[in-house]
Structure formats: structure tokens, C-alpha cells
Amino acid sequence: MPPGPAVRAALTWELADGAVAVVTFDLQNESVNKISRTVKDDVLATLAALEGDRAVQAVAFFSGKRDNFIAGADIEEFVRLTTAAEAERLSADGQELLERVARFPKPIAVGIHGACLGGGLEFALACHYRVASDHAKTQLGLPEVQLGILPGAGGCQRLPRLIGARAALDIILAGKVEPAQKAFRVGIVDELVHPAILRDVTLDAARRLAGGWRPRRKRPGGVVAWLLDGNPLGRRVVFRAARKQVLRQTRGHYPAPLAALEAVEHGLRHGIRAGLKREAQLFAQLAVSDVSRKLVQIFFATTALKKDFGIPNPPAPGEVRRLGVVGAGFMGSGIAGTAIAQAGVDVRMKDADLPRVAKGLAAAREILDDRLKRRRITKYEHARLVALLSGGADYAGFGGAELVIEAVFEDLAVKQQVLREVEETTRPGLVFASNTSTIPIHRIAEVAARPERVIGMHFFSPVARMPLLEVIPSARTSPGVVSTAVAFGRRMGKTAIVVKDSPGFWINRILTPYMNEAGYLLAEGVAIEELDGLMAEWGFPVGPITLLDEVGMDVAEKVAGVMHAAFGERLAPAPAFAAMVKSGRLGRKAGKGFYKYAGGKKAAVDAGVYDLIGVHPNGGTRPAEIIQRLVLMMLNEAARAVAEGIVRTPRDGDIGAIFGFGFPPFRGGPLRHADDLGAARIVGELERLAERYGPRFAPSEALRDRAADGGKFYP
Ligand code: 3HC
Numbered sequence: 001m002p003p004g005p006a007v008r009a010a011l012t013w014e015l016a017d018g019a020v021a022v023v024t025f026d027l028q029n030e031s032v033n034k035i036s037r038t039v040k041d042d043v044l045a046t047l048a049a050l051e052g053d054r055a056v057q058a059v060a061f062f063s064g065k066r067d068n069f070i071a072g073a074d075i076e077e078f079v080r081l082t083t084a085a086e087a088e089r090l091s092a093d094g095q096e097l098l099e100r101v102a103r104f105p106k107p108i109a110v111g112i113h114g115a116c117l118g119g120g121l122e123f124a125l126a127c128h129y130r131v132a133s134d135h136a137k138t139q140l141g142l143p144e145v146q147l148g149i150l151p152g153a154g155g156c157q158r159l160p161r162l163i164g165a166r167a168a169l170d171i172i173l174a175g176k177v178e179p180a181q182k183a184f185r186v187g188i189v190d191e192l193v194h195p196a197i198l199r200d201v202t203l204d205a206a207r208r209l210a211g212g213w214r215p216r217r218k219r220p221g222g223v224v225a226w227l228l229d230g231n232p233l234g235r236r237v238v239f240r241a242a243r244k245q246v247l248r249q250t251r252g253h254y255p256a257p258l259a260a261l262e263a264v265e266h267g268l269r270h271g272i273r274a275g276l277k278r279e280a281q282l283f284a285q286l287a288v289s290d291v292s293r294k295l296v297q298i299f300f301a302t303t304a305l306k307k308d309f310g311i312p313n314p315p316a317p318g319e320v321r322r323l324g325v326v327g328a329g330f331m332g333s334g335i336a337g338t339a340i341a342q343a344g345v346d347v348r349m350k351d352a353d354l355p356r357v358a359k360g361l362a363a364a365r366e367i368l369d370d371r372l373k374r375r376r377i378t379k380y381e382h383a384r385l386v387a388l389l390s391g392g393a394d395y396a397g398f399g400g401a402e403l404v405i406e407a408v409f410e411d412l413a414v415k416q417q418v419l420r421e422v423e424e425t426t427r428p429g430l431v432f433a434s435n436t437s438t439i440p441i442h443r444i445a446e447v448a449a450r451p452e453r454v455i456g457m458h459f460f461s462p463v464a465r466m467p468l469l470e471v472i473p474s475a476r477t478s479p480g481v482v483s484t485a486v487a488f489g490r491r492m493g494k495t496a497i498v499v500k501d502s503p504g505f506w507i508n509r510i511l512t513p514y515m516n517e518a519g520y521l522l523a524e525g526v527a528i529e530e531l532d533g534l535m536a537e538w539g540f541p542v543g544p545i546t547l548l549d550e551v552g553m554d555v556a557e558k559v560a561g562v563m564h565a566a567f568g569e570r571l572a573p574a575p576a577f578a579a580m581v582k583s584g585r586l587g588r589k590a591g592k593g594f595y596k597y598a599g600g601k602k603a604a605v606d607a608g609v610y611d612l613i614g615v616h617p618n619g620g621t622r623p624a625e626i627i628q629r630l631v632l633m634m635l636n637e638a639a640r641a642v643a644e645g646i647v648r649t650p651r652d653g654d655i656g657a658i659f660g661f662g663f664p665p666f667r668g669g670p671l672r673h674a675d676d677l678g679a680a681r682i683v684g685e686l687e688r689l690a691e692r693y694g695p696r697f698a699p700s701e702a703l704r705d706r707a708a709d710g711g712k713f714y715p
Helices: 037-052 075-079 084-102 119-126 143-147 155-163 165-174 180-186 195-210 222-229 232-250 255-270 272-287 290-305 330-343 354-373 379-386 412-425 441-447 479-491 507-523 528-538 544-551 553-571 576-582 608-613 623-643 650-661 670-677 679-693 701-709
Strands: 011-016 020-025 058-063 068-070 108-112 115-117 129-133 139-141 177-179 191-193 322-326 346-350 389-392 403-406 431-434 454-459 468-473 495-498 595-598 601-605
Touching: 011 037, 020 037, 020 195, 037 084, 058 068, 058 195, 068 119, 075 084, 075 290, 084 119, 084 272, 108 119, 108 195, 115 119, 119 139, 119 155, 129 180, 129 195, 139 180, 143 165, 143 255, 143 290, 155 165, 155 255, 155 272, 165 222, 165 232, 165 255, 177 180, 180 191, 191 195, 222 232, 232 255, 255 272, 255 290, 272 290, 290 495, 290 650, 322 330, 322 412, 330 346, 330 354, 330 389, 330 454, 330 479, 346 354, 354 379, 354 389, 403 412, 403 479, 412 431, 412 441, 431 479, 441 454, 454 479, 468 479, 468 650, 479 495, 495 650, 507 528, 507 544, 507 553, 507 576, 507 623, 507 650, 528 544, 528 623, 544 553, 544 595, 553 576, 576 608, 623 650, 623 670, 623 679, 623 701, 650 670, 670 679, 679 701
Parallel strands: 020 058, 058 108, 068 115, 108 129, 115 139, 129 191, 322 346, 322 403, 346 389, 403 431, 431 454, 468 495
Antiparallel strands: 011 020, 139 177, 454 468, 595 601
């Protein structure tokens, strides 16, 4: 008999047509299914009951959640672990449970609909047959390394045995989550079906398995796959290449991928039992590491931001079905293409003349083409989405828009002009958003007939890839407009932080002093490659000079000018920037900047730049000092901005920096990093730098106060 409600934590079962037990996993009072100690006990008790019941010949396993299968092990449980020994026990317990599943005397088929991640996929891998729905919500993967750990419930053993070492490493080392279609293609899933028949197909498979049928699995990839995966020699090549790639990508800052590689390799070489043991040991070391703690904090912060509208008692967001985009340049087309691809809204673009509009439409369409190429959407969906995009040289088609985002030149008068024009041609309930990166929204809204409908939505370049959105209400913006902007940003796949209306908002406020300092260092004779190399080593995706080339020197100069005017000498730009713009070295988009560009690809440093700025590399400044100056300039300004309430919480500030410009995630963000260093130490170092290089390094009040009372940004 199925266990009664009093003893059940999450699993229930019933006998379907007298032979197959249908088990449903539905964790009470939780929006997703996750595997905790109590769930493990429940699974064991259920398995014991199913084994003992003679009527049960096979098992079909489903989730009771609407769009979630199993989200993995309960992350809250493993962050409470304090010792590696405890963590190893937790991993070993999970492995034992899944061994019991794998060796269960009656066949188990799973019907997967919704996210099947981490321990959830490890569970599915231990079952004997996997059917998945071909629904967009059905995603399978092992995202553990993104949390600084590794698949610790047998995933490092079972996945390579199922799909080959190469394909498994591809998923495990990057912490990839794949749509069901891809999971089917690589062989993780045995059958892919419409959600409406998931249950029937899974039950049928369970029945056939009970009747002695065994699925024949052919590993995809043919001869090449066999040569590389099917024998120890080929595998050694695979592992060597993977290790090299991991080291190149992580620069030694993230231990999890290397540990996962070791767990997979150990298991393939010494057998599954030894592999599981090594996997548990490595999981344990990672689970209590500082890097994992930081990455888990980022996960919870991001999750919390999914439901945080940034204002108290947020009204329901307004519906957006039609979007107008003014300015068909790089940002405008990125916003248009991403809005269609992610939110499926109708987009009308406008620019001054038709050739510009045509260029913008083509660029927006490229985003959709790219999705098709990467098989994220079908040909049919692609055609449907392309039809949502249109544009013109006037405001025709803007009348029905609920939201207009302007992405025109970063100039107050130009933006105000656009705002006036848009207000004249659209309905009163329209939300007008400016994609300004620096200009305060209240300044733009000065000319508005309806200033309460004006807000900032600052996207980052390239829009399709950068995950952050800064939402900036002015003091007059109505709360419903804030909700609408945040909700629409989320529909576009962005993590939105609501920030205060002040020049540069949060991201450019803390990035500007960092970029300026790079300019000063350059002018002192630090080599371009050295600057970039050191900061990439420190953990940024690219160094400051490459970032300038990517952003564009004209844009950077404009930002620097606004910030200088607003905050004075502390944020005075390095003279090198103006010289670059004057000589047309605008960066990647111009084909020349600090670096040369050949065929759209970054090539060597352009040595001519040194003549232009009148100094040549002299090796004078020590690497440690270069890093310190760049980092502390940013931390000092971040502390000041927090004190001014530019971000509502240190959490928003850190997530903004990580998602906005790639502040190293393993350092937790600038404010966590400041806490780790300690305010007293930072203040001491800033004072020394101020003595040597001038008052721009003077420690902020916010840091001084914390240094005095030992306080931290995070309590
Ligand atoms: N553990 C604990 N809580 C989790 C969780 C997990 N694995 N996955 C999701 N949650 C929680 C979220 O924190 C959130 O809690 P809240 O409502 O109290 O704020 C709630 O579930 C809903 O989550 P989302 O708001 O993120 O819901 P979405 O529908 O947007 O996304 C999801 C669902 C895709 C499952 C997403 O939550 C996600 O990616 N979760 C993490 C998946 C993951 O990393 N799994 C691996 C875990 S580690 C592991 O399995 C180790 C094993 O190898 C031993």
C-alpha cells in the first residue's frame, strides 16, 4: 500500500493497470523538487515498499510539479556543511541512494518534464529508461561547477558511461544546461515526446522493460567517438585537451572543473566504485571551499532578484506586447533583437534615415538567426519571430506601443528631443525608457509632458549576451512604471537591479575610476598587454584596455566627461582617451584602437598608440601595485556609492558588477571583496597611494567609518 499522508515527505505512488507503479515526486510547500536528507529517506522507504509489493513489476517516475522535474540537491542543505567529512558523507549517501536505484530489481523509467538538473539528472541517469518532453521548460544538465562543486551523486561516473567521456566532459566542465532536444541528440534521453503523451510513453516503456525488453543504445559520434572515447589511449588525448582548456579558461581560480575532470578520469580508469569514492572526496573539498560559498551566494542573490521589483509594494507590471525602439545603432538593434527573441514582442524600430534603419533591422535579425543556427529555436519559430520586426524613418507604428526604449546618441539635448517626439505620437499610458549609460533620468525628463512615465533602462553591450539591466526611476517616476520596466527586462532574460538616479548610476560610477586609472597607468609607461594580462589573471574576462576597445573610445570619452563634470577631479579622465578619439582610434568597431583588428578579430597591440600618447612601456610600475591601484579605485568608489544609496543593497551592487562587466565571480563582487580585505587594510593602502599619486586615492568616508568600527558591507 502507498504510505499514508502522515509519513510521506514528498513521494506518493499508486498502481496503474495492475503492474506499473506510478511514483509522483511533489515536495510539499516548495515551488521546485529538490533532494534533501528527508527526501532521500522517503525515496528509500518508497523503494522498499515497491520492492516488497509483488503486484509491482515496474516503476514509472514523474514529478508532480507543473514545470519542474528535480532542481537538484538542496543547495541550502550543503551550504550548512561545515567540514569536509560531513560533505563527503552527504555525497556518499546520495551515491548509495542512486546505487540502490540503479540496482533496483524492477525497472524504473522516468518521464522528465521541466528542469532536470544536478542531482535530479543524476537520479534520472541511475534509472533504467529516460523519456523527456520536448517542451521549452524541459532542460537537462549538471550545473554543479557553476556553484563551485561537482556532480557528487555519481554524475561524474554515469554520464561518461552513457554518452562517452568527450560529450560528458563538455557538459560537466562547463556546468551546461541543455534543452531536451540536445539531451536527446547526445544520448542522455532515450525518447523525446510531446508533453501530452509523456506519461503514456513512460508507462509503456516501464511495462516493456518489465517484459524483458532492453533498449539498444548506440553512442552518437561514429568512428571518431570510438577512437577518442572507446579506448584508454584515445581517452588520454581527450583528458589532456580538456585539462588544457579548463586551465586556460579558469586561470586556476575555479577548482571545480579540474576536480570534476579528475573524478571522471579516475572512474574510467579504476572502475565505478573507485570513481565514486574519489568523486565524494573531491565534492567534499569543494563544498566547503570559499569559492563555492561565493558562487552559491551569487545563485541565491540572483534567485532573490527574480522576484524583487526594487521598490516597496510594487504594483502589478503593465503588459507589454509592442515595443518601439528609437535609434537603430548597435545598442538599439541589440535591444530590438533580444526583445523579440526572448519576449516575443512586436518591435518597431526608428532611426533618422532608411539606410540606418535597414542596418539596424539586419543586426537585430542576426540575433534571431544566431538562435536558429544554435538550434535554440526551430525554423518555424524563426520565421514567426522575424515577422515581428519592422522599422521606418518616422514614428509610424509607434502608436500602439506600450513601451518605447530610446538608444540614441548619449547627449542630453538629443535624448530630450526624442522624448518630445515620442510623447507626441504615442498613447498617454506609454512607458518611455532611456538606455542612457550616464545621464540622470530626471534631466532627460525635464522636457516630458508625463515625467512619471519616464525611466532609465540601461542595457549592456552586446545586449543579447550581457545579463544585466540597470533600471533607473527618477524621483517622479511612478511605481507602476518601475514594475513594468523590471518585468520587461526579466522577460528579456536580464537580471534587473533598480538603482538611484545619479550620474553613471551604479555600473559606470564604479567602472569610470577603474578605467581612468588604467589610462593613468598607461601614461606612466605600463604596457597595454601588461595591464590587460594582469587584470585577466586577477579574474576579469578581459582587461581594462580591451574593454575600452570593446565599448568604443568615443562612448568611453563621453561617459568619462559626464562623470568628471558631475564628481570633479577625483574622476578626471586620463588625457590619453581624448587623443585616441581625435585620431579615430575608436576601438573594435572602427577596426583600430589600442589593438589592431584583422577581419573583425582582435590582433596585436598597435604600437603606434604609444607614439600617440607620448610614452613607451618602461616596466617601471610593479605588477602588484598596478592591480592594487585599479582594484582599490573601484572599491573606494563603490563604498562611496553605497553610502549614497546608489544601490539598495550590497547584494545588488555585487550582482551588478559581476553581471554588468564581469567582476570576478569567485571574489563575490566588489563589496564582498572589500569585506574580505577588511576596511582598515584598504584605508591604509589607499592612504599610501594618495600620498604617492594624489588625492584621487583618498579613502572615502564609508571606508573610514568601517575601518574605525570594524563594520562590513554584509552584516
Ligand atoms: N536547492 C535549493 N533551492 C533551490 C534549488 C536547489 N537546487 N533550485 C531552486 N531552488 C529554490 C530557489 O532558491 C527558489 O527559492 P525561493 O522561492 O525560496 O526564493 C525556488 O527554488 C524557485 O527557484 P527559481 O526562482 O530559480 O525558479 P525558476 O523557475 O526561475 O528556476 C530552476 C528553476 C531552473 C530549477 C533554478 O532554480 C535553478 O537553476 N536552480 C538551481 C539548479 C542547480 O544548480 N542544481 C544543482 C544543485 S547542486 C547538486 O545537485 C549537487 C549534486 O550533484 C550532489
